[in-house]
Amino acid sequence: MAVHLDTFYLDPDQDSTLQHRIKRAVVEGILSGRYRPGERMPSSRMLAKHLNISRITVTIAYTDLVADDYLVARGRSGYFVSDTAPSSPNFELPSEDSDSTFDWSRILNHRPPPASSITRPDNWQSYPYPFIYGQSDQSLFDHQNWRLCALQALGQRDFAALTLDQYERDDPKLIEYIQRNITTRRGIRARPENILVTMGAQNALWLTAQLLLTQRRIAVIENPGYRGFREILGETRCRTVEVDVDEDGLPPDKLPEQIDVVFTTPSHHSPTNASMPLERRKELLRLAGEKGFVIVEDDYEFELAFKRSPSPTLKSLDEAGCVVYIGSFSKSLFPGLRLGFMVAPTALIEQARALRSTIMRHPPWHIQRNAANFLSLGHYNAQINRMRKAYQRRRQAMEAAIEDCGLTYAVPAVSGGSCFWMKAPEGVDTEDLALALRTKGVVLEPGRSFYPPGQGPSNMYRLAYSSIATAKIPRGIELIAEEIANLD
Amino acid sequence: MAVHLDTFYLDPDQDSTLQHRIKRAVVEGILSGRYRPGERMPSSRMLAKHLNISRITVTIAYTDLVADDYLVARGRSGYFVSDTAPSSPNFELPSEDSDSTFDWSRILNHRPPPASSITRPDNWQSYPYPFIYGQSDQSLFDHQNWRLCALQALGQRDFAALTLDQYERDDPKLIEYIQRNITTRRGIRARPENILVTMGAQNALWLTAQLLLTQRRIAVIENPGYRGFREILGETRCRTVEVDVDEDGLPPDKLPEQIDVVFTTPSHHSPTNASMPLERRKELLRLAGEKGFVIVEDDYEFELAFKRSPSPTLKSLDEAGCVVYIGSFSKSLFPGLRLGFMVAPTALIEQARALRSTIMRHPPWHIQRNAANFLSLGHYNAQINRMRKAYQRRRQAMEAAIEDCGLTYAVPAVSGGSCFWMKAPEGVDTEDLALALRTKGVVLEPGRSFYPPGQGPSNMYRLAYSSIATAKIPRGIELIAEEIANLD
Known part of the structure; x- marks a missing residue:
C-alpha cells in the first residue's frame, strides 16, 4: 500500500x-x-x-x-x-472527559491566591508606550554573540558536561567568572564554595527564606517593597514586619526590637529607587552584629548605577559574615534566562545547595555554560555599557518630559536604575489611571501592589524606561499628564 | 602610553x-x-x-x-x-578573610545532612566498567540535531519569547507536544491546562508533596524505593509509611488504613524494575476512590519498555481524577537538561504553578523551546528507538553474562528499563563489594541507600547498563562475580 x-x-x-x-x-x-x-x-x-x-x-x-x-x-x-520506525502505542482513551470527581479542595493545603495582575497586560509589547518594568529590551541585547556562545556551549567539547545529572554542582566556569569578576566588582571577596547559582534572584530569596525562617521567626521587609518577598515569606509563615522606607531607603532606627532576618534592597530600593547612604549601611550592619540578625541584600540592579559610582555593598562591609548577598542576571542579560546567584558563608550555602538539590537538583548547565561563555568573552561588560548609555539617554528624556508636563516624583531621582517612583495628586487612583491609559496605548504600573493588601496610598505609580524607546517617551509622558488632569 | x-x-x-x-x-x-x-x-x-x-x-x-x-x-x-570601554569599579577588599564570626548554627533551621554518596564516584566516566544508573549515554544521543534545534530556538524569530520573564507560563509549543504526542502515548487525555513543565521529575515530585502533605498527613512510599522521595517527604514533615514491594511492585493489600498520598512507580519500580500488573493497578485505583487518597504515579522511564508493551498507566485508568502523573525527559533526552512535567486536574496544577512561580518563576524557555523543536521534528521518537535497540542489545549481553557467571537476580528480569536489581550471597556487604570493585575499574551501586537509614538488607545491588558499552559487559560482570566469590 x-x-x-x-x-x-x-x-x-x-x-x-x-x-x-x-x-x-x-x-x-x-x-x-x-x-x-x-x-x-x-x-x-x-x-x-x-x-x-x-x-x-x-x-x-x-x-x-x-x-x-x-x-x-x-x-x-x-x-x-521503515519497518522499525518509531511508533506510538495506542490505548483506549478514558471515556470521561470530566476533569475530576475527586475532592481536591479537601486535600490541597490552603494557599493564598496569586496576586492580582492588573498591573501588566500580557500583550504589553504591542502598546506604543510601555513604561513597563523588569523586561529586557531586545534591541539592546547582543543576540548574535549570545547565539555564538550557545553554539560553543553545545559543541562536542562541552556537551558531555551539559548532559549529565550534576547532582548538587554548578558549572565551575560560571562560578569562576562570578567570583573573579562580578563579586570583586562589588567589593566582595568570595571563594567558589561561597557561591551558589540559582534560578534567578527569586529562587535565591526563596531558598534563603526557607532556611532562615519559621513560624517562630521575625522577618523585616521594606514598605513599599518588592512583591515577590510577600509571596516568599508567606510560604514560611513567619511573622513579617513591614518598615516604611524614606528617601534614603530602609531606616535602621525604625527596626523593631526583635528581628531574625532583614530583607533589603540598598543599591536601588524597589520600587522607589532610593539608594541607601553609607552611614545607614554601617548602622544596619552594627545593629545586625548587636542583635544577631541576618541581612539579605538583594543587589538586583547594581549594573545600572550610572548617575554616580555605586555605594559599596553591605556584603563588602560585612566583617561578621552576617550578610547574604543576592545577584541576578535578569537585568544585564535577560529575565527569561532565570539565572541569579547568592554569596554567603559556607554554613548557609551548603544547606541552600542541599535544599536546591531536593527541589530540582541544579539550574541546567545548558544555560550556565552559555552564560559563562558570554561573560568570559567580555560580552557581558559590553552589554552593561551599552544598556547604561541607552538608559541614560532615556532617563534624560524622561526627566525632561516629566518636568515639561509637571508630573511629580514621589522620591527624588537619584542614582540610576531603570524607573522612577511617581506620585499623582491625592484624589487620583492610579489603578483607574492605568486602565484609562491603556485605551491610549500607555502602560504604567499602579503602586498599590507594592504595599500590603488593602493598605498604602492609592496615588503612587512606577514609570520604567527599560522597554520603551527614547523617541516615544515625550508623547507617552504627555498622555499620562493629560489623563491625570482628567481624573484630578 | x-x-x-x-x-x-x-x-x-x-x-x-x-x-x-x-x-x-x-x-x-x-x-x-x-x-x-x-x-x-x-x-x-x-x-x-x-x-x-x-x-x-x-x-x-x-x-x-x-x-x-x-x-x-x-x-x-x-x-x-576605548575611552568608554566597560570598566570594573574598584573597592577596597575586606581585610578579613575569615568566613564568618556570626553564629549561623543558631539561626539555620535544622536540616538533615545530605544522603551519603558512597554509591557513585564523581569520576565514574573514567572507569572502564561503569554499571551506573541514570546518566545519559553520549554515544546514543543525537547531538547534532539537538544543536540544530538550539540554533533554531535562538534564532531571531523565537528569541523574544525566550528572553522575557514569562511569570507563570510555559512554552505553548512544548505543552502542545506533550499533550498531543506524549500523554496520548500513555493513554492519558489531558488539556494544556492539565500540564505543568517542571525542572525534572524531582521538581514535580517536590511540588506535589509540598501541596499535598503536612505534619498531619500520611504518605506511603515503596520500600526499597527512590531515594529522592525520602528527601522530599522530609521537607514536608509528614508521617511516612514504607510498604515493602514484591515482584509485582507495590501490593495494594499491604497499604495502611489511613492514607493521604501514595507515591508509586508502577511502570518500572525503582530500583527493582518490577512492573505492576493490571489487576493491581485497578485495585489501587479502587482503594484510592474508597479511601479518598491521591496517587502520585512516577512514570520516569516509560520510553524504555522494550520487552513487552507497557501496561496502561494508572492515570489512563483514573476515572475519578485522583492520579497525579509525572513524566521526565531525563532518560529519553538527558538528565542535565532538568526537564520533566506533571499531568493532573486543574485544581492541583493551578496551585503547583503558583508555587513554582514563587520559588523560581518558570523553567527557562531556552531549554523548553530547544526541547520542543527536537520533539516536534521527530528526533525524540527516533532517539527513543535508537536507545531501545541499544539497551536491548546490552540487556541481552547482561543476561548472558549474568547467567554465565552465576550471579543472582533479586527480582526476575521482566519488562525493560535500564537496570537489574541483584542479590549477593547473604554474608556479602555490597558496600564493601562496591569499594573493592572500584580498584578493578568497576562501578556498581550498593542497595542499602534505597532502604530507610539503618534498615534493609546489606547484600543487594543495582546493575545498570545505560552508560556501559555492550562489549564491556561480559568482562565487567566477570569481575563482579570474582569479587563476590572473594568476599563470600
Whole structure:
C-alpha cells in the first residue's frame, strides 16, 4: 500500500520552515498510525507538485527522515515507512472527559491566591508606550554573540558536561567568572564554595527564606517593597514586619526590637529607587552584629548605577559574615534566562545547595555554560555599557518630559536604575489611571501592589524606561499628564 | 602610553580557541584596570609574532573587541583602549578573610545532612566498567540535531519569547507536544491546562508533596524505593509509611488504613524494575476512590519498555481524577537538561504553578523551546528507538553474562528499563563489594541507600547498563562475580 497524496497537508504554522513542516507531517502520520510500516511514500516529485513547493525541499526532508529511521530509501523504488520506525502505542482513551470527581479542595493545603495582575497586560509589547518594568529590551541585547556562545556551549567539547545529572554542582566556569569578576566588582571577596547559582534572584530569596525562617521567626521587609518577598515569606509563615522606607531607603532606627532576618534592597530600593547612604549601611550592619540578625541584600540592579559610582555593598562591609548577598542576571542579560546567584558563608550555602538539590537538583548547565561563555568573552561588560548609555539617554528624556508636563516624583531621582517612583495628586487612583491609559496605548504600573493588601496610598505609580524607546517617551509622558488632569 | 607586549599572555586553557583567549586577555586587562582608556594596543603584527600565532587571528579578535567597545580602531595608528570601554569599579577588599564570626548554627533551621554518596564516584566516566544508573549515554544521543534545534530556538524569530520573564507560563509549543504526542502515548487525555513543565521529575515530585502533605498527613512510599522521595517527604514533615514491594511492585493489600498520598512507580519500580500488573493497578485505583487518597504515579522511564508493551498507566485508568502523573525527559533526552512535567486536574496544577512561580518563576524557555523543536521534528521518537535497540542489545549481553557467571537476580528480569536489581550471597556487604570493585575499574551501586537509614538488607545491588558499552559487559560482570566469590 502507498501513502496517499491527499493525506498530506502542511500545518499553517508560519513559524517553521517548509522542510520542518514536511518532516512534522510525516512524523505525525507515522506516530499516529495513519502511515504504516512498509507503506510507500509519495515520490518527492509528486509531493512537491501537490504542495506546490520545490522538489529539493521534499528530498532533503525525506533524507533527514531516513537518518532518523522513520523512512527507508529503496533505490529507484523510492521511500517507504521503515519497518522499525518509531511508533506510538495506542490505548483506549478514558471515556470521561470530566476533569475530576475527586475532592481536591479537601486535600490541597490552603494557599493564598496569586496576586492580582492588573498591573501588566500580557500583550504589553504591542502598546506604543510601555513604561513597563523588569523586561529586557531586545534591541539592546547582543543576540548574535549570545547565539555564538550557545553554539560553543553545545559543541562536542562541552556537551558531555551539559548532559549529565550534576547532582548538587554548578558549572565551575560560571562560578569562576562570578567570583573573579562580578563579586570583586562589588567589593566582595568570595571563594567558589561561597557561591551558589540559582534560578534567578527569586529562587535565591526563596531558598534563603526557607532556611532562615519559621513560624517562630521575625522577618523585616521594606514598605513599599518588592512583591515577590510577600509571596516568599508567606510560604514560611513567619511573622513579617513591614518598615516604611524614606528617601534614603530602609531606616535602621525604625527596626523593631526583635528581628531574625532583614530583607533589603540598598543599591536601588524597589520600587522607589532610593539608594541607601553609607552611614545607614554601617548602622544596619552594627545593629545586625548587636542583635544577631541576618541581612539579605538583594543587589538586583547594581549594573545600572550610572548617575554616580555605586555605594559599596553591605556584603563588602560585612566583617561578621552576617550578610547574604543576592545577584541576578535578569537585568544585564535577560529575565527569561532565570539565572541569579547568592554569596554567603559556607554554613548557609551548603544547606541552600542541599535544599536546591531536593527541589530540582541544579539550574541546567545548558544555560550556565552559555552564560559563562558570554561573560568570559567580555560580552557581558559590553552589554552593561551599552544598556547604561541607552538608559541614560532615556532617563534624560524622561526627566525632561516629566518636568515639561509637571508630573511629580514621589522620591527624588537619584542614582540610576531603570524607573522612577511617581506620585499623582491625592484624589487620583492610579489603578483607574492605568486602565484609562491603556485605551491610549500607555502602560504604567499602579503602586498599590507594592504595599500590603488593602493598605498604602492609592496615588503612587512606577514609570520604567527599560522597554520603551527614547523617541516615544515625550508623547507617552504627555498622555499620562493629560489623563491625570482628567481624573484630578 | 602603550600596552606593553610583555603584559600579554594567553591562559593555557586548551578548551578555547586562540581567538577567544586573546579576547579574554584583553578584556581582563581592561576590566582589571591594567590597560587604561586611550592606551595603544600592540599592533596585530607584533602581537602575532610575540604569541607565535597567525596575524589574522589577532586581527579578528581585535575587530570583535571594537564591536564591543573595548577597543577603538584609529585608521593607520592602530587599536586603542576605548575611552568608554566597560570598566570594573574598584573597592577596597575586606581585610578579613575569615568566613564568618556570626553564629549561623543558631539561626539555620535544622536540616538533615545530605544522603551519603558512597554509591557513585564523581569520576565514574573514567572507569572502564561503569554499571551506573541514570546518566545519559553520549554515544546514543543525537547531538547534532539537538544543536540544530538550539540554533533554531535562538534564532531571531523565537528569541523574544525566550528572553522575557514569562511569570507563570510555559512554552505553548512544548505543552502542545506533550499533550498531543506524549500523554496520548500513555493513554492519558489531558488539556494544556492539565500540564505543568517542571525542572525534572524531582521538581514535580517536590511540588506535589509540598501541596499535598503536612505534619498531619500520611504518605506511603515503596520500600526499597527512590531515594529522592525520602528527601522530599522530609521537607514536608509528614508521617511516612514504607510498604515493602514484591515482584509485582507495590501490593495494594499491604497499604495502611489511613492514607493521604501514595507515591508509586508502577511502570518500572525503582530500583527493582518490577512492573505492576493490571489487576493491581485497578485495585489501587479502587482503594484510592474508597479511601479518598491521591496517587502520585512516577512514570520516569516509560520510553524504555522494550520487552513487552507497557501496561496502561494508572492515570489512563483514573476515572475519578485522583492520579497525579509525572513524566521526565531525563532518560529519553538527558538528565542535565532538568526537564520533566506533571499531568493532573486543574485544581492541583493551578496551585503547583503558583508555587513554582514563587520559588523560581518558570523553567527557562531556552531549554523548553530547544526541547520542543527536537520533539516536534521527530528526533525524540527516533532517539527513543535508537536507545531501545541499544539497551536491548546490552540487556541481552547482561543476561548472558549474568547467567554465565552465576550471579543472582533479586527480582526476575521482566519488562525493560535500564537496570537489574541483584542479590549477593547473604554474608556479602555490597558496600564493601562496591569499594573493592572500584580498584578493578568497576562501578556498581550498593542497595542499602534505597532502604530507610539503618534498615534493609546489606547484600543487594543495582546493575545498570545505560552508560556501559555492550562489549564491556561480559568482562565487567566477570569481575563482579570474582569479587563476590572473594568476599563470600
